Amino acid sequence: MKTLFSELRAAVMVTLVLTVVCCGMYPLVVYGLAQTLFGDRANGSLIVDRAGVVRGSRLIGQGFAASKYFHPRPSAAGNGYDATSSGGSNLGPTSKRLADAVQERVAAYRKENGLKDTDLVPADAVTASGSGLDPHISVRNAGLQAPRVARTRRLSVEKVLALVRQNTEGPDLGFLGEPGVNVLRLNLALDSL
Amino acid sequence: MEAADWFQLVVYVAALAAITKPMGLYLMRVLDANGRTWLDPLLRPLERLTYRFVGVKPDCEQDWKQYTVAMLIFSLVSCLFTYAILRLQHLLPLNPQGFGALSPDLAFNTAVSFTTNTNWQSYSGESTMSYLSQMVALTLHNFTSAATGIALAAALVRGIARHSVKTLGNFWVDLVRVTYYLLLPICLVFAVVLVSQGMIQNFKPYTTAKLVEPMKISVAKVDQDGKPVTDKAGRPVMETHTVTEQTIVQGPMASQVAIKMLGTNGGGYVNANAAHPFENPTPLSNFLQMLSIFAIGSGLTYFLGRMVSNQAHGWSVWAAMMALFLGGVLLCWHSEAAGNPIHQQLGVAAADGNMEGKEVRFGVFNSALFATVTTDASCGAVNAMHDSFTPLGGFVPLFNIQLGEIIVGGVGAGLYGMLVFVILAVFIAGLMVGRTPEYLGKKIQSYEVKMAMLALLVLAVSILGFAAWAVVSSWGLAGLNNGGPHGLSEILYAFSSANGNNGSAFAGLTTNTPWWNTTLGLAMLTGRFLMIVPIMALAGLLARQKVSPPSAGTFPVAGGTFVGLLLGTILLVGALNFLPALTLGPVVEHLLMLHGKLF
Structure with missing residues (x-):
């Protein structure tokens, strides 16, 4: 019984000590280092306009529907790109x-981008991502949307494709990921032209 | 299945192989109460201070019962601590979003979930948990449940390596040393690296952004009482809203995610877990997270070899793990790359594979690899939604969990689970040649085999029992998101994940109800503690035995024959336990999908 009590005391004390070290000191040290070294990223890589x-x-990712914009993937986060309820x-x-x-989205995608009924x-473009906030679309998806965006904005397709290339990210280190x-x-780059 | 993907797989396995030995050697030092590390000048004073504060004599070792009791008391106390914080969240500081207290059943489920290293989440992090709950109530267990697992594995290995003694080490010393010397230093560096990739680490309230293009959404109309309005046909009336803002999650994420991966916890800061762009910003962060899941478990196999002075045995166990890992990756990857024929008939490019529930930056390959890694280990973090995988792609994570997560496995838990199979394999080999089975000089007799089988059967009985109960009850079926065989897979996955202390899900299933929270909580407790007790009894028994010298009849526990026998034992036990249930779930669904059947 006596040993049981001393073990109980040890358990309480260890919980307290480890809480201070692992849940107090550790995150604060990471916070300090992160804010000093990578302040912009540690705060959410925010985009702030001139105002x-x-x-x-x-x-x-954000939702876009107008013809002059590239469209992101379908999103299952809340009612679409709701960043407080991420998920697939x-x-x-x-x-x-x-x-x-999928059937509905395929038809809509073909129609808005002027594709034939046999085009794959x-x-x-027709599936929801895991997070519902996927910032990316595939390079082929962007390529198929580029003529529509160029036409709406009265730009050359080459000009739009050049911007697509500038805003393509990855693969990391040349081989990781897609x-x-x-x-x-x-x-945003298109809007600031 | 392109060349670039094969190359990534090779790099991953090579990187894992490369860190196994250094990690194992470091573990030798950490798990020796008098071991020296280069962090001693910094951490030794803190360690001594902790022992004095806690009232532990570090040189005083415990027998298997004392060790187990200490572990159980600590788990109970820390679990209650977390339960209290979650229930009092609304009164505590660091809650800028003003989240309320968790319901009793959700707080029970969550506290048990994190104590048992499961990290099943019936809640959605970004809309439930205050910064304090994330940082203290949950992160504490990310450290301690991982350290507990490693401590238990070390105790079992000591039981195998020692002879003619009663003691297995001191639980408090193992717990503190693993946390201070192993987990904290790696996490500190890892967290900062993750921030460099774009992960957040701050204490700001959520940020409101003005959308570039206001978004029109269609939502169900509600009356003044908040009830949905329906038309004459009973369909909900929809109305169009314009959304002009996006609320962006903030908080101390990186410090929590680093230990979430390294400690094979897997509990996400946000609902989408490692699929979320903040929680896994780049393919590089993804690669490092996958490597960190396996790092300690892989190192423990080297630790095993070193401790029992038979390095070939350690590497043989590692090889068996890798064989099962590669088998899983290839099946999952192949199925996801082949995609869904039903969608392909609708005009979706077959070459793209199955992208539902996956992120573009990871693609099919890295999603399949992550799913296999996270369920081989008992991590449970996800970077793609397993519920939306093809039937055979989803079969792999489910079966991995049901095998007992012994393919590298959860930190510590993977090794002690695997050693149960090793003992069983040695026993079967002994029966085949008609000799008394021996494992590293220790006789494996009826008591040892009973304890090993008990540890295995607890898992199967609990998974299948709870799943069967859910399937025939209204509360069980109420949570389903998918019909047909996929619904059965959702239920089977939930209880496999809870029992296996994995924590990943076929997440369409709604489990934040009193029934689900309670049954899953009980399954997690069963899977963790009812498995640990027989294993610790086994450790105590092995430590007391004398070593008998190897004879001509001793079955060698290294080399190809041993690996083959071990693999056979694992697959046979797994198949006998779970194949009937799996046939009704993923296997039938695969056949129906090929025939274009929808539910």
Whole structure:
């Protein structure tokens, strides 16, 4: 009984000590280092316009629907790109709801980008991402949207494609992951032309 | 399955192999109460101070019962501590979003979940947890549940390596040393590296951004009481809203994510876990996170070899793990790359594979690799939604968990789980040649085998029992997000994940209800503690034995024959336990998908 009590005391004390070290000192040291070394990133890689208004984060996707903008992937975060409720659709491979949605999105994608009924649509353009906040679309997806954006904005397709290339990120170190076009950055670049 | 992806796989395995020996050697020092490390000048005073404060004599070792009791008491106390914080969240500081207290069942589920190194999440982090809850209530367990797992593995290995003694080490010393010398220093560096990739670490309230293009969304209309309005046909009436702002999550994320990965915890800061662009910003951060999940577990196999003076045995265990790992990766990757034929018939490019629930920056390969790694280990972090994987792609994580997460495994838990299979394999080999089975000079007799089987059967009974209960009850079916065989997979996955202390999910299942929170909480406790007790009894028994010298009949525990026998044992036990259930879930769904059947 006596040993049991001393073990109980040890458990309480260890919990307190480790709380101070692991949950107090440790995150504060990381906080100090992060803010000193990578202040911009530690605070969310925010994009601020000339008027000082925050327009978003370089890492977090936003919804776009107008013809003059590149469109991001479908999003299952809240009602779409709601950054306070990240997540995927979690619909499975044999889900009728998912298949219906894909069918609708394929038709819409072909129509707005002037594709034929036999043209294959990039998978990322008609599926929701895991986070619902995916900032990227695939390079092929951007390439298929470029003529539409160029036409609406009365720009040459080459000019738009050059911007697409400038806003393509990855692969990291030349081999890790897939290249992706950052839609928010690309659209802001188009607006500032 | 392109060349560039194969190259990434090779780099990953090579990197893992390269860190295994240094990690193992470092573990030798950390897990020796008098071991010296280059961090001693900094940490030794802190360690001594801690012992004095706690009232522990570091030289005083414990037998298996004392060791286990200390571990259980500590788990209970720290679990109650977390429960209290979650229930009192609204009264505590560092809550800029003003989140309320968690309900009793959710707080129970979450406290148990983090104490058992499961990190199942019935809640969505960004809309539930204050900064204090994230940083203290949850992060504390990220450290201590990992350190506890490593301590237990060390105790079992000591039991195997020692002979004619009763003691296995001191739990408090192992807990403190692992936390101070192993977890904290690596996490400190790792967290800052993650911030360099774009992960956040601050204490600001959430940021409001003005959208570049205001977004029109269609939402269900509600009346004054907040009830949805329906038309004559009973369909919800929709109305259009214009959204002009986006609320961007902030907070101390990097410090929590570093230990979440290294300690194979897996509990996300935000709901989307490592799929979220803040929680896993780049393919490089993704690579480092995957490497950190396996780092300690892999190093522990080297530690095993070193401790028992049979390095070939350590590497053989590692090789068996890698064989199962590669098998899983290839099946999952192949299935995801082949994609969904139903969607391809609708006009989706087949070459892109299955992208539902995946991020562009990771693509099919890195999503499949991450899913395999996180379920081989008992991590449970996800960078893609397993619920939306193809049937066979989702089969891999599910089966990995059901095998007991012994493929590298959770820190510590993977090794002690694997050693149970090693003992079983040696026992079967002994039966085949008609000799008394021996493992590294220790006789494996009826009591040892009973304890090993008990540890395995607890898992199977609990997974299948709870899943069967959920399938025939209304509360179980109420949470489903998918119909048909995929619904069964969702339930099976939930209880496998809880019992296996994994924490990943087929996340369409809604589990934040009193029934689900309670049953999953019980499954997590069963999977952790009812498995640990027989294993610690086994450790105590092995430590007391004398060593008998190897004879002509001793089965060698290194080399190809041993690896083959070990793999056979693992797959046989796993298949016998779970194949019937898996056939009704992912296997049937795969066949139905090929025929274009929808639910």
